[in-house]
């Protein structure tokens with residue numbers, strides 16, 4: 001796989017390996033991070049406008065969306081019939097916090 005003479009553009013934000021200039025790659029439309037075409041899952045990382053985001057910016061964008069939904073609709077979410085759904089949200093958030101905290105250590 002080592003390729004003498006091929007220009008390395010940087011490292012893939014997903015697999016961490018080199019991205020060579022003749023690889024098929026995309027760049028995060030927010031931070032410009034490089035990613036091999038073969039490493040990205042477009043269903044997860046492509047936003048509604050067709051931009052590809054790196055996993056970090058995709059996670060932040062998802063949080064922004066979550067934040068907008070919660071702050072805009074908090075009053076309707078508080079209705080008694082949503083109680084179980086809200087408890088589900090809390091459980092999922094706690095789980096994500098655990099996963100992210102463990103990775104950030």
Ligand SMILES: [Zn+2]
Nearest residue numbers: 012015036039
């Ligand atoms: Zn990669």
Ligand SMILES: [Zn+2]
Nearest residue numbers: 028031054057
């Ligand atoms: Zn990015």
